[in-house]
Amino acid sequence: MSNLDPITRPARFLRLIEVAGNLSSTLDLDVLLNRIVHTAADLTGAQEASILLYDENNEELYFQAATNMDSGLMRGLIVPVDGSIAGKIVRERRAERISNVSDEPQHFGEVGETTEVKTISLLGIPMITQDKVIGVLEAINKQVGEFTQEDQEVLSALGSQAAIAIVNARLFQQSDLIAELVHELRTPLASLNTAAHLSMRPEISEEQRMQMAETIFKETQRLSEMTTAFLDIARLESGRYQFRVEEIDLVVLLKEAVNTMQSRLEERNIQVGLDLPDSLPKVQGDYDKLKQVLLNLISNAIKYNRPSGTIHISSQVDGKTINIQIRDTGHGILPEHRRELFQKFYRVPGSDQHATGTGLGLSICKKIVEAHGGQIELDSEVSVGTLVTVSLPVSG
Ligand SMILES: Nc1ncnc2c1ncn2[C@@H]1O[C@H](COP(=O)(O)OP(=O)(O)OP(=O)(O)O)[C@@H](O)[C@H]1O
Ligand SMILES: [Mg+2]
Known part of the structure; x- marks a missing residue:
């Protein structure tokens, strides 16, 4: 009508x-x-x-x-x-x-x-x-x-x-979020409880006690990361998050994101190739939030890469969209695990062996990119690597 x-x-x-x-x-x-x-x-x-x-x-x-x-x-x-x-x-x-x-x-x-x-x-x-x-x-x-x-x-x-x-x-959304959070808090809380309990036993060696202290330290750190990331998601989902919108130069943003990750890249001996045009059309968006997207994606490309692997970051304009691609040389993700990647708390089984994480990074990325009218896609080949593409609309 x-x-x-x-x-x-x-x-x-x-x-x-x-x-x-x-x-x-x-x-x-x-x-x-x-x-x-x-x-x-x-x-x-x-x-x-x-x-x-x-x-x-x-x-x-x-x-x-x-x-x-x-x-x-x-x-x-x-x-x-x-x-x-x-x-x-x-x-x-x-x-x-x-x-x-x-x-x-x-x-x-x-x-x-x-x-x-x-x-x-x-x-x-x-x-x-x-x-x-x-x-x-x-x-x-x-x-x-x-x-x-x-x-x-x-x-x-x-x-x-x-x-x-x-x-x-709203009630449904809140109860859903709380249920998920409580569910996810159970695992780290259980291992904290066990470690704390065991470390009080008189018969354990000093070395074992140190190991437990380390577990406690790691798990509390993970809990704290999880709560911060979770708050982020809750704010984005409630619609109360206020984006600070400005004209953004993605070339500047991409270079800055790579710089921020420099020490972690060096730690893992991972080389980054940046393949950017001299200039890109501007996009409208929240600089800090888009930077958070890139940091999350680069962080994944580091965490799940092979030792001394590489990361290749490029960007092209395709009509009214700008595509940003982040390609790594990691172990890749099986097709059956790809479907759930953007779900809150989802981690591919066995990810713990490679790196710690909360499983919230990609779902935060998706929320932010979609709020910008864009899309995020992931493609991967086992033993070859993973390619993440973020597409954003050109401003105006
Ligand atoms: N580049 C990648 N290569 C291989 N696996 C990946 C890659 N990026 C993500 N994954 C898989 O997807 C899962 C979800 O990623 P996501 O970024 O949401 O969470 P995370 O990295 O586990 O935790 P966080 O980002 O909160 O620290 C990861 O646990 C990992 O199994
Ligand atoms: Mg991540």
């Missing part, structure tokens, strides 16, 4: 009923939010629609989804409760219908600046469930005429359905 078609009243309510069933059928928060904003724009005949979620602890609204948001980079953008129309909607728990926002002193322009869509008219409703405001659903720029009372009713009805679905999806 096109946004320009006038939708009759019964047709709209029929559509709402259809959507309501649809909303509760997914527990994937991203998919759900996307469906809601598209339906909101469709049903109200608006140019765009967006969702801001409300964090009552910090009294902040943060941007979560919009019809005109094709990459995930805008997620997490904070909109102040004081000094925004959305904030007013939360505070007063009432819809706002405005024909021209420039007449409103409360209009917060930053979102418009980031999305390059100028807001003229606006219809916003509070999303309330169990007497709590969980966010704001906004439709902007009515395509024909002005937002009507009926638009407001339809959007409110959609908002109530959406609120319930969002709360459900």
Whole structure:
């Protein structure tokens, strides 16, 4: 259905009923939010629609989804409760219908600046469930005429359905994450417990005691890495992570990432070949997060390489995408283990013999790359090596 078609009243309510069933059928928060904003724009005949979620602890609204948001980079953008129309909607728990926002002193322009869509008219409703405001659903720029009372009713009805679905999806996401974390903490905790227990036995030798102390040291280190990485994932998954977006020169970024890893490369006697053009088109993204992706990938290429192996890093432009390739001469990964590589905590059986790790590196990489509108792929041949390709869209 096109946004320009006038939708009759019964047709709209029929559509709402259809959507309501649809909303509760997914527990994937991203998919759900996307469906809601598209339906909101469709049903109200608006140019765009967006969702801001409300964090009552910090009294902040943060941007979560919009019809005109094709990459995930805008997620997490904070909109102040004081000094925004959305904030007013939360505070007063009432819809706002405005024909021209420039007449409103409360209009917060930053979102418009980031999305390059100028807001003229606006219809916003509070999303309330169990007497709590969980966010704001906004439709902007009515395509024909002005937002009507009926638009407001339809959007409110959609908002109530959406609120319930969002709360459900969030609960599910949290319980899922916590269950996974608890599960993964069990193994290192069990070996810590055993080592600590044994080291107290009077009959063990000094040498054995030292060995146990070493196990305790390594396992606590791993636990601490795991919690840091896990927090990273949880932040990325919750959509609360705020990307700092700028124009990035990948040549600079790639060289810097290799420099950062220099001492680890020397330690393992691994040579790196960098094969980069003099310049690459810029990409829009978060410099530190993209650097984290490269560091993770280079770290894998070091950890799972053979002694005195090599790493080859190259980059090419292919139309509107830039491909970055990291190739190593490691032992490779069997096809049956490749499918699960990007899952949280997954490590190929036997990886412990090569290197320590949490199994979170690749899943963090995937989340970051996808938030940038890109893709990550892995190809591997046993005994030959592994090739990871990251593709990112060219800016503009
Ligand atoms: N370049 C590679 N060559 C061979 N195996 C790899 C390579 N990269 C990843 N793997 C395999 O994929 C698994 C998952 O990688 P990932 O980076 O997610 O976790 P990790 O390296 O085990 O831990 P972390 O990155 O958190 O330290 C690794 O345990 C390893 O078995
Ligand atoms: Mg890793």
